Amino acid sequence: MLRYRVVRLAMAAAVLCPGAARAGEIVLDYKTTVRLASERAPAVIAARGGVGEARGRRAGAAVVSSNPEVAVSAGPRRRGDASSTDVEVGVAQSIELGRRRGARIGMAEAAVDGAEAEAAEALRAARRDALMAYYHALAAEQRLRVARDAEAVASDIAAATERRLARGDALELDVSLARAALGRARVAVRAAEGDREVELGRLRTILAVDPGDSVAVKGDLSARRTYDLATILAGAGRRPDVLAFAAEEEAGAAQVRLGDGRAWPDVRLGVSYAREEEADIVLGGLTFTLPIFERGQEERQVGRARRVRAATARAALLRAAGAEIAAAFAAHARRVLAVDEFEKQVIPTLDQSDRLLARSYQAGQITLADYLAARRELLDARTEYLQRLVEMAEASVELELAAGVIP
Numbered sequence: 001m002l003r004y005r006v007v008r009l010a011m012a013a014a015v016l017c018p019g020a021a022r023a024g025e026i027v028l029d030y031k032t033t034v035r036l037a038s039e040r041a042p043a044v045i046a047a048r049g050g051v052g053e054a055r056g057r058r059a060g061a062a063v064v065s066s067n068p069e070v071a072v073s074a075g076p077r078r079r080g081d082a083s084s085t086d087v088e089v090g091v092a093q094s095i096e097l098g099r100r101r102g103a104r105i106g107m108a109e110a111a112v113d114g115a116e117a118e119a120a121e122a123l124r125a126a127r128r129d130a131l132m133a134y135y136h137a138l139a140a141e142q143r144l145r146v147a148r149d150a151e152a153v154a155s156d157i158a159a160a161t162e163r164r165l166a167r168g169d170a171l172e173l174d175v176s177l178a179r180a181a182l183g184r185a186r187v188a189v190r191a192a193e194g195d196r197e198v199e200l201g202r203l204r205t206i207l208a209v210d211p212g213d214s215v216a217v218k219g220d221l222s223a224r225r226t227y228d229l230a231t232i233l234a235g236a237g238r239r240p241d242v243l244a245f246a247a248e249e250e251a252g253a254a255q256v257r258l259g260d261g262r263a264w265p266d267v268r269l270g271v272s273y274a275r276e277e278e279a280d281i282v283l284g285g286l287t288f289t290l291p292i293f294e295r296g297q298e299e300r301q302v303g304r305a306r307r308v309r310a311a312t313a314r315a316a317l318l319r320a321a322g323a324e325i326a327a328a329f330a331a332h333a334r335r336v337l338a339v340d341e342f343e344k345q346v347i348p349t350l351d352q353s354d355r356l357l358a359r360s361y362q363a364g365q366i367t368l369a370d371y372l373a374a375r376r377e378l379l380d381a382r383t384e385y386l387q388r389l390v391e392m393a394e395a396s397v398e399l400e401l402a403a404g405v406i407p
Contacts, residue, residue, distance in 0.1 A: 068093045070090070074087045232403035236403065256300050269286060
């Protein structure tokens, strides 16, 4: 009986408090979007795993390259009716000369640097994609607000037209046009709702949001981000793709050192103990190779070519990065200027024009056809403003991506 009451109370709570049963909501602003992209983006997680693997290989390079070898042998010795057991035990250890171990450590450390640069590049790309999706979702939210405002205005105009028809100041055609405009406004709201869901879904995918969590965005599309060209140009050398070539260059230099080390002989030191015919025998041994034919030629040539290729590519990338940053900086400045001009020249007149337009129609000073045409112009202007804001936000993300300074 008690269990039945508990179940009934739980069901009542779910009905009376539906929010308690809902999944969590993630509200995304600029900083939260960047943080979640850093934590959840699949490409970033995979790249960070590669860093762990590279560090593991570096740990392996730091130890001695080979383990001691122990050899044990035993067997009977017979001479006529007499027999004895011979035993031999030996221990040997290979020793590398020519600082090859240090060269291998250098290559492993360069590989770690390269993996970290790849992870940073994956992070940079993930943040860029997440911020682009975030700004598009913000714009979709604002377009939905514009569409809903337009629907409300269209509803008022339809009601006003019907009142004018009742007074004999309008035609049935005007009522039909007003109702059609209201229907189109309602359809535009549904379309804007769909666009918002598309953009939020894209953002959810990039951030790998749990299926049960809902997502909302907040922020100001009109916020300006300021940059200093000299500062971001000076930091171009810290871009992850540039650092990746620097790591490759270091790996090539370490490979050359490894090849130099192979010109030294491989040395093998050993000691053995034998028991033979009641005699104890202790021997020391030294084995070494003669590096006559294979002297690390391949490692040296490949390492030099690798180093030159990486250095050349890094220099070219630095030049290209400078050009990319300068172009992105100029584009961003123009996008900001376009928004500034729009806000100065157009925005102040929109609200005033909306009020004057509705008042003029209700006073019978303009026809419905003229009103609808003018109203469409005002809606197009608001939509254009949102597009200019999105372009400005995109330009800031592209500039930060080019400079490698996305926080």
